[in-house]
Amino acid sequence: MARKTIKVGYLSRVEGEARLELSIRDGTVRAARLAIFESPRFFEALLRGRHFDEAVDINARICGICPVAYQMSTVHAVEDAFGIRIAGPLRALRRLIYCGEWIESHALHICMLHAPDFLGYESAIAMARDHPQAVTRGLALKKAGNAILAKLGGREIHPVNIRVGGFYRVPRKRELAELVDPLERARDLALETVRWVAGFDFPRSERPYTFVALRHGREYPFNEGRVASSDGLDIPVRAYDAHFEEYQVPHSTALRSRIRGAGHYLTGPLARYHLNADLLRPVAREAAKEAGLGPSCRNPYTSILVRAVEVLHACDEALAILADYEEPEQPAVAVEPKAGVGHGATEAPRGLLYHRYVLDGEGIIRDARIVPPTAQNQAVIEEDLVEHVQRSLDLPEEALRHRCEQTVRNHDPCISCATHFLKLEVERE
């Protein structure tokens, strides 16, 4: 009986630590496991007994690549518990800082982590020798996203300015105006990036995903919306627990997510695009069309293209917010703690990020639940692996190993985020 096990010992160019295992027997892929050996940090436990204001800063530390997403889901969940709604310029500023994070995180993934797979390099630094323009363009884009984070949040990683009710300090009009020039340049670079990526040689694939993303109705979603799926689910965020569940399977120690009574689902750029493509800014919609993207995209290898389209959207959206910005009277609305349960979901660069808090009358957290996108996507990543490895079995081992890594990186897994991943024992056949 021909049996082989392929192991990728340390999956590189992802955020966090993971290992990949595939079992192949008699020419059939039996199992694919994305083993995470990121050590648990117990955020949901250490949040108990902390004040909601502290949770905003603590949760940023779940992920250095997408801290704003964690801060945003936190403030929206707490505001939901207190019955606060943020409108006007404060709401616009939240969308603006989220634009910065999408640009920064997507540019990092597209140019530094994922593109080398398509062009055959071990890293962006190695790629820079032959494609200097592409790499410097990626770095310039990333820098433009980071400039928004630094201007509005104080720094790129773990910004200090986001709070429940709004911000600690809001920028003056003329301070924000400094972002216009770099973002106009970034928008041009983003369009070039879409065109560059569109020319890659994408492996063919058509996956039967169920997509899950926020749907807002009037805007491509960042902070707000209902939770929607490609199968017709359409619920308010507070009904998340009634429709989604986390579970453990015997062969794995990781918590996964599924739609109750249905199955696994994918969240992230492909899902957002499927459910909201008509709400992209016209310049991004146009670029998507020119790049050959239809109204839906089920080829995971082209997720890099959708990410590029989202960067273009975020640059244009940020510029629109800057053009309309009026300084709010107060940096934050009044916050009155109230005992209760709050739910929040926002669109992290990697997908839907759900938080739920039980708070007491003093604003102290009594219970916390955080469901990061990578935990939701893990089952689908493994299903992708089984499918693609099956079709690539005749590749030489090294090429097959590389294809596996690329398949995982399609979903830009952020393993540091995925607080629900546990260490797996290596199964040796």
Next chain:
Amino acid sequence: MAEAQTGRRRAKKPRLAVWKFTSCDGCQLTLLDLEDELLAIAEALEIAYFPEATSRPLRGRYDLSLVEGSITTPEERERILEVRRRSRHLVAIGACATAGGIQALRNFADVAEYARIVYARPDYIRTLASSTPISDHVPVDFELRGCPIAKHQLLETVAAFLHGRRPHIPTHSVCAECKLAGNACVLVGAGTPCLGPATRAGCGALCPSFGRGCYGCFGPMENPNPPSLSDRLAALGMEKETLRRFWRSFNAGAPDFRRESARHGP
């Protein structure tokens, strides 16, 4: 002399490695966030091991190892010994690597209880009862503080080790930076609780510049006086329980902050 050094560098670039232990990836991301300098750094030294950025495998020895993250599992306790063996210079970067990070809050709690809260099957968890800094396990050549570290301090540190000198990193408090930034004191002026007087500089007095008090993410300054600051905060009306939490966050494991938080509760 300068020429000789350049010549040597041309012959063989110093090898840099970036290692991750228990952390959020933010400090190593700081290296990639040096958008203007990254390609120049890649010219000056060989980025020999950096799994977040490159798929090149581990081999040989490294001239400079940047270590992110704290030690929280038995496997990590072994791995850091290997990293030390392979590294000529080892620099711990960030609050996790220098003080245990936010995950060191477990050091004040029962980790088995923590595991039960988060995981349906806590028996699968293999973790240590405490989160500890790198220096608890191996000799460390330099510690760069911050949650996250500051870009300019990372650049200074890498440059210093490339040239065989000590990094110029201040150990005084945030207050000095705050004065230089021209901020009105949030503690004295607005009565806003601020850890700046006991916290090490490096961020550029970021939080006071945004009208909020410092929350201590760069850890203790050299020779701080935390009890005196606590007295001041108590006089502002901060309760014991809040004081304990205030000192106990991203650098909860740093001895000066740990001792002070313990004075205000278990």
